[in-house]
Amino acid sequence: MHIELDLNQNDLEALLxxxxxxxxxxGDSREDGRLADALQALTEALLEANASQ
Incomplete structure (x- = not known):
């Protein structure tokens, strides 16, 4: 999946x-795990995109 965001630095830092x-x-361990994994993937993508600017 490819998602493109146009964030200013302040918004990027707040989201991170x-x-x-x-x-x-x-309360649902499977759902919590999926969300934790998604947040980790988003964190990594944001940090990578920020480093390449």
Missing amino acids: HHCQSFTPAS
Whole structure:
């Protein structure tokens, strides 16, 4: 999947902060695991995109 975001630096940093600090706690361990994995993938993509600018 390819998703493109046009974020300014402040928005990028805010999104990264929330991705890195949020702990899923829905009570469904499978759903929490999927969300944690998705947040980790988003964090890595944001950091990589930011480094290449």
